[in-house]
Amino acid sequence: MSSLRNTITPERLIRQEILALNAYHVPPSTGMIKLDAMETPYLLPESLRAQLAQLVAGAEINRYPDAGAHSLKERIRQVTALPSGMDVLLGNGSDEIIQLLAMAVAKPDAVLLSVEPSFVMYKMIAAFTGMSYVGVQLSEDFSLDLPAMLVAIEQHQPALVFLAYPNNPTGNLFDADAIKQIIEASPGLVVVDEAYYAFASDSFLPLLDEYENLLVMRTFSKLGMAGLRLGFLAGSKIWLEQLEKLRLPYNVGVLSQLVAETLLANHDVLLQQAEQIKQDRAWLYERLVGTVDVHAYPSEANFVLFRVGQATKVFEGLKQRGVLIKNLNGGHPALIDCLRVTVGTPGQNEAFVVALQDTINHLA
Numbered sequence: 001m002s003s004l005r006n007t008i009t010p011e012r013l014i015r016q017e018i019l020a021l022n023a024y025h026v027p028p029s030t031g032m033i034k035l036d037a038m039e040t041p042y043l044l045p046e047s048l049r050a051q052l053a054q055l056v057a058g059a060e061i062n063r064y065p066d067a068g069a070h071s072l073k074e075r076i077r078q079v080t081a082l083p084s085g086m087d088v089l090l091g092n093g094s095d096e097i098i099q100l101l102a103m104a105v106a107k108p109d110a111v112l113l114s115v116e117p118s119f120v121m122y123k124m125i126a127a128f129t130g131m132s133y134v135g136v137q138l139s140e141d142f143s144l145d146l147p148a149m150l151v152a153i154e155q156h157q158p159a160l161v162f163l164a165y166p167n168n169p170t171g172n173l174f175d176a177d178a179i180k181q182i183i184e185a186s187p188g189l190v191v192v193d194e195a196y197y198a199f200a201s202d203s204f205l206p207l208l209d210e211y212e213n214l215l216v217m218r219t220f221s222k223l224g225m226a227g228l229r230l231g232f233l234a235g236s237k238i239w240l241e242q243l244e245k246l247r248l249p250y251n252v253g254v255l256s257q258l259v260a261e262t263l264l265a266n267h268d269v270l271l272q273q274a275e276q277i278k279q280d281r282a283w284l285y286e287r288l289v290g291t292v293d294v295h296a297y298p299s300e301a302n303f304v305l306f307r308v309g310q311a312t313k314v315f316e317g318l319k320q321r322g323v324l325i326k327n328l329n330g331g332h333p334a335l336i337d338c339l340r341v342t343v344g345t346p347g348q349n350e351a352f353v354v355a356l357q358d359t360i361n362h363l364a
C-alpha cells in the first residue's frame with residue numbers, strides 16, 4: 001500500500017501543461033505606495049460608505065444570492081446604455097468570464113488567439129482549459145499588425161479571439177477599423193476586453209448589434225471595485241444563454257451584488273474619480289516623457305508603460321524607496337526594460353516621480 005502511495009505524485013497526476021505553468025504572482029505590498037495593480041487609489045466618499053455600511057448590516061447573508069442577479073444586471077444595462085436586445089452575464093471578476101468562454105469552446109484542438117504582449121490570463125486560461133494558444137506579435141509601436149492577424153486567423157481558425165481595448169500592459173487603443181476587419185475575418189467569437197473603458201476614448205459596446213460574433217467584456221475592478229470581484233460580458237442572448245450553463249449558480253455573492261448595485265446607482269461619483277485619474281495620467285505621462293533615459297508610451301488606461309535602462313534595478317530602487325510598481329522586464333521580449341506604473345493620487349504620483357528620479361541618479 002505504502003509503495004503504491006509513493007507513486008502518486010503531482011508529476012504523474014497533474015496535466016503537463018499545468019505542471020509547466022507558474023502561478024499568477026501577487027507580490028507583498030504592505031506599507032508601500034501601491035501602484036502595481038491598476039486599482040483606484042480613492043476610497044468612496046464618507047456618506048456613500050455610511051450608506052453601504054447600513055445596507056450591508058441588513059443584508060441577508062444567511063441566504064444564497066439572487067442567482068440571476070436581476071436588479072444588478074438591470075443597473076448595468078442602465079449605466080452602460082446597453083443596445084436593446086443585448087444581454088449581460090456576470091462574472092466573479094472578468095477573469096472568470098475569460099475562463100467561462102474558454103471552457104465553452106474548448107473542443108480538442110480549439111484555438112484561443114490573442115496578441116502579444118497583452119493580458120497574461122488569456123494564455124494561462126487557454127492552458128487551464130486545454131485550448132491551444134496562438135499569440136500574434138504586435139508591431140514595434142504596440143499597434144495591431146493587421147496582416148499578421150489576418151494570416152493567423154486564416155491559418156488557425158480560432159474559436160476565440162481576445163483583444164484588450166485599451167491593451168494591458170501597453171495602454172494603447174488599437175485601430176478600431178483593424179478590429180472590425182478582425183471580427184469580420186474571424187470564424188469564431190471575438191471578445192473586446194474593455195477592462196479600462198472608464199479611462200478610454202472609445203468603446204465597441206455600441207457596435208454589439210452589428211456583428212453576430214462580437215462580445216464586449218468589462219470589469220468594475222478599475223473603477224473602484226477591485227475588492228468586490230465583478231465583471232460582465234455583454235452580447236447577444238444566443239451566446240450568453242450557452243455560457244450561463246457553465247456559470248456556477250452563485251458566483252456573485254450577496255454582498256457584492258448589493259454593494260455594486262449601490263455604487264452603480266452612484267456611477268457619477270465613480271466616473272468623477274476616473275476623470276481625476278485621467279487628468280493625473282496626463283501629468284504623470286508628461287513627467288515621464290521629461291525624465292532623461294525614460295521612454296513613456298501614451299496611455300488610454302489608468303497606467304503608463306515606460307522603458308528605462310536597467311529596468312529591474314530601477315524597479316528594485318523604487319521598492320526600496322517604498323513605491324511598488326510592476327516589473328515587466330524579463331517577461332515578453334517586446335517588454336525588455338519595461339515597467340508599468342498605475343496612476344495614483346496626485347501625492348502618490350509625485351512620490352513616485354521623485355523616487356524614480358532619485359533611483360536613476362543613483363544608478364548613473
Ligand code: PMP
Pocket residue numbers: 038092093094095096119164167168193195218219220221226229230231
Ligand atoms: N482584462 C484585462 C485587460 C485586465 O488587465 C484585467 C486585470 N488586470 C482583467 C481583464 C481582469 O480583471 P478582473 O478579473 O479584476 O475583472
